Amino acid sequence: MKTINIGGVPEHFNLAWYLTLKEGLYKKDQINLRWHDYPDGTGAMCEALRDGHIDMAVILTEGIIKDVIAGNPTKIIQTFVKTPLIWGIHVAAKSQFQAISDLKGKKAAISRYGSGSHLMTYIHAKNNGWDLKNDLKFTVVDTLEGAVTALNNGTADYFMWEKFMTKPLVDTGVFRRLGKCPTPWPCFVIAARTNFISQNKPELQNIINTINKATKQFKSIPDIDKLIAARYNQQLADVQEWLSLTEWSDKQPSEATIYDIQQQLLALDIIPKTVPYNALVHLF
Known part of the structure; x- marks a missing residue:
């Protein structure tokens, strides 16, 4: 069984990961997926990816784009949450x-x-x-x-x-x-270190297939609103509003979307330059 480390914020956006891990869904593919909470967010995950402490991350789109352009050896695998944060x-x-x-x-x-x-x-x-x-x-x-x-x-x-x-x-x-x-763009993506991608393509695909199936079914889980409210100390009405506003994705960000995000970050002087689509997104 291969151990793979993934990081994300301990927030309701990532509850599908917790549920699939609790059910042991990755073990059927001989994957020991280990989740690491990063309450300090995207900057800490970028550092963990650079250092090799994690192989993958569920991370803010703008943060990982900025850090890849700054030299982080990581690429975006797909959009995870397609609605704005x-x-x-x-x-x-x-x-x-x-x-x-x-x-x-x-x-x-x-x-x-x-x-x-x-x-x-x-x-x-x-x-x-x-x-x-x-x-x-x-x-x-x-x-x-x-x-x-x-x-x-x-x-x-x-x-x-x-x-x-x-x-x-x-x-x-x-x-x-x-x-x-x-955010003026889809908020979360799944990203992975480039050396991890090259060495673990079947495992990566299996992880992506499992989580995408889970997010498609997420809103139909019985009493999911009550579960989220209890787990994250939320009012039920707020959770229901959040669920109505949030949509997950199983697609890669389009070239036009990546171009637009880079143009906005460049205009704000957050990034020093733009790079080609395939420098940021892994092409399967």
Whole structure:
């Protein structure tokens, strides 16, 4: 049996992975798939891919594109979630900030540089007409818990994170949400190290086939909304809204989509150049 390591955020987007692992579905193909949680997000997974600590990752599209262009020996296998990620823009509940405009030039908490919480501040700033060089400042907080501490002790002023995962903190009066900012592209992809791809093509295909079958059936699992609500400390109505907004994919991102994402990242000065489609996406 071959051991393969995969990483992802411990969020409801990845529940299908947990369910397939719990059912032992990869073992029938002689695969010992080991899941690793990365609560500190995309930047940490990019580092783990570079270091070879994981072979695969379920990772934010913009983050892995940026890191592959920067030299990460990894390629996108397919889109995992094809709908946008809805980022909430949060401040401490007792902070003085009352509107998005109050955050111009203030310090954003980010999990780490190159993470989604970092890159999406540029999208948000552009949407609001801010100066990308002078109006963005950052404090690295590692995790959601780190952001709670930073916003409440004043070492950071606002924090962008997935709207539904932070909703319990809004409900309990830890955060206030001033607005939201959806990604202008499909949010999650499955990526793998290039040397892993070349040496494990049958195993990779089997993993992809298994998870794609699971995501196609995910919304029809009896009481899946109740399971998600209980597991992730969510209100049932919020889970039902999230399920209505979220669609998984079993397809590779199109060349046009990859081109468009790169153009947007280049315009924001997040990447220094664009690269060909096959430099980012593994062609089967």
